[in-house]
Amino acid sequence: MWIVVCYDVNTETRQGRKRLRRVAQVCKNYGQRVQKSVFECQVNEMKLEDLRRKLLREIEEKEDNLRLYRLTEPREKNVETFGIFEQVFFDDDPLIV
Amino acid sequence: MWIVVCYDVNTETRQGRKRLRRVAQVCKNYGQRVQKSVFECQVNEMKLEDLRRKLLREIEEKEDNLRLYRLTEPREKNVETFGIFEQVFFDDDPLIV
Numbered sequence: 499m500w501i502v503v504c505y506d507v508n509t510e511t512r513q514g515r516k517r518l519r520r521v522a523q524v525c526k527n528y529g530q531r532v533q534k535s536v537f538e539c540q541v542n543e544m545k546l547e548d549l550r551r552k553l554l555r556e557i558e559e560k561e562d563n564l565r566l567y568r569l570t571e572p573r574e575k576n577v578e579t580f581g582i583f584e585q586v587f588f589d590d591d592p593l594i595v
Numbered sequence: 596m597w598i599v600v601c602y603d604v605n606t607e608t609r610q611g612r613k614r615l616r617r618v619a620q621v622c623k624n625y626g627q628r629v630q631k632s633v634f635e636c637q638v639n640e641m642k643l644e645d646l647r648r649k650l651l652r653e654i655e656e657k658e659d660n661l662r663l664y665r666l667t668e669p670r671e672k673n674v675e676t677f678g679i680f681e682q683v684f685f686d687d688d689p690l691i692v
Contacts, residue, residue: 553677561678566675576665582660
């Protein structure tokens with residue numbers, strides 16, 4: 499199945515910025531970054547469970563918001579995208595990995 | 596149908612920040628804000644067409660990215676949400692309307 503992961507992490511504090519980086523890092527292992535805080539991931543039930551568990555370990559439930567959406571299949575007919583889409587480094591990407 | 600609207604607007608310039616406010620304003624007329632730049636909207640084909648047209652009028656295709664996802668129904672079974680969710684004012688909300 500295809501899911502979309504969206505997150506809002508409160509980056510007012512240093513810990514928040516660290517969480518943001520870690521959340522993005524988790525998502526990168528499961529799918530494709532399409533916006534600053536949106537990933538598209540193709541997963542089965544087991545991978546979804548892993549992903550969910552890892553994300554919940556990173557976010558601070560009192561400060562951040564996380565949403566997982568299941569897309570209507572076939573995906574290519576149910577996603578519309580406009581504007582630029584480049585494989586760029588986002589702010590929270592470390593320059594040195 | 597339920598759709599999720601996600602946008603990344605380049606806010607490095609004053610024009611970009613203005614676009615961000617205008618994009619959010621368009622979305623507010625069609626659905627519920629759930630994150631800084633994510634809205635959930637219940638629309639029929641005609642409303643979706645209106646929404647798409649209005650959004651495309653606001654974004655700068657060379658700088659911004661817009662994605663519309665169609666959710667699997669029933670929505671309540673296909674959206675998972677974690678963490679805070681408050682009806683708060685976001686940065687791009689005008690304090691005086």
